[in-house]
Amino acid sequence: MTLTSRQKTVLEALQDAQQNHKTLPSFTDQYPDFEVGDAYGIQQALIKSAREGGDVRIGFKMGLTSRAKQESMGLDSSVYGQLLRSMVLSEGDDLDASTPVQPRAEPEVGVQLKASLEGPGITGMDVMQATAVLFPVVEVLNSRFEDYNFTLPDVIADNTSAYRIVVGSYVRDPGTVDLRSMGVLVEKNGRVEHTGAGGAILGNPLNAVADLANLRARQGREPLRAGQIVLTGGITDAVPVDPGDHLHVEFQNLGGVSVVCS
Ligand code: OOG
Ligand code: MG
Numbered sequence: 001m002t003l004t005s006r007q008k009t010v011l012e013a014l015q016d017a018q019q020n021h022k023t024l025p026s027f028t029d030q031y032p033d034f035e036v037g038d039a040y041g042i043q044q045a046l047i048k049s050a051r052e053g054g055d056v057r058i059g060f061k062m063g064l065t066s067r068a069k070q071e072s073m074g075l076d077s078s079v080y081g082q083l084l085r086s087m088v089l090s091e092g093d094d095l096d097a098s099t100p101v102q103p104r105a106e107p108e109v110g111v112q113l114k115a116s117l118e119g120p121g122i123t124g125m126d127v128m129q130a131t132a133v134l135f136p137v138v139e140v141l142n143s144r145f146e147d148y149n150f151t152l153p154d155v156i157a158d159n160t161s162a163y164r165i166v167v168g169s170y171v172r173d174p175g176t177v178d179l180r181s182m183g184v185l186v187e188k189n190g191r192v193e194h195t196g197a198g199g200a201i202l203g204n205p206l207n208a209v210a211d212l213a214n215l216r217a218r219q220g221r222e223p224l225r226a227g228q229i230v231l232t233g234g235i236t237d238a239v240p241v242d243p244g245d246h247l248h249v250e251f252q253n254l255g256g257v258s259v260v261c262s
Pocket of ligand 2: 061063233
């Protein structure tokens with residue numbers, strides 16, 4: 001796909017902000033007709049350039065799938081981004097919270113697929129059957145937009161603020177956890193900052209994977225494949241993290257994830 005000159009300008013500004021740890025004002029202020037479709041084209045180009053540089057795409061992340069997240073960001077539609085191998089940290093690894101300009105962490109359910117999911121018409125039940133394992137994740141965002149002030153096209157072009165994902169060490173069979181009523185506790189430095197339940201994600205986090213498969217089909221993009229992982233979106237609002245912070249997220253029946261920020 002070839003980019004328009006405006007898409008190229010936005011792409012270069014985002015890459016510069018990412019590499020040089022800067023923030024940007026919303027593009028919609030400069031380009032009032034900047035649309036979601038243009039933005040996914042920019043996101044695709046960002047990922048292509050990362051892959052050409054040797055990175056590997058490992059899956060996708062859904063965003064703005066809970067009311068808590070939509071209200072906090074002032075947006076009313078879900079979005080997706082793409083996950084690269086260089087973003088993945090394991091539990092116990094230090095999270096560098098001093099290089100990114102404005103890191104924030106949020107609790108998510110991760111899914112790894114064992115079969116492809118090709119929309120349209122994919123349901124949560126199809127996702128259940130195509131799921132190899134579920135695992136707990138702390139997603140660490142770092143929006144390239146100042147103070148997380150962005151519109152839908154902005155955040156989509158910015159690969160939905162993706163920075164790092166910290167993957168917990170437990171995995172579970174999809175049939176063994178009731179994701180809807182699964183409680184979640186987010187603690188920072190020993191204090192509970194947020195509480196939530198899996199049902200905050202579209203009634204069940206698996207529905208976010210179905211939405212992704214169907215949206216990809218509407219966009220005419222390739223389907224989800226076996227082996228890919230999908231993050232289903234922040235269950236609670238995100239918490240800002242600073243060097244020295246200790247974060248712990250507990251997912252009922254799905255284990256916990258601890259993150260030490262340096
Ligand atoms: C946009 C990304 C949203 C989620 O899980 O809702 C997201 C943002 O909040 O910066 O990852
Ligand atoms: Mg997220």
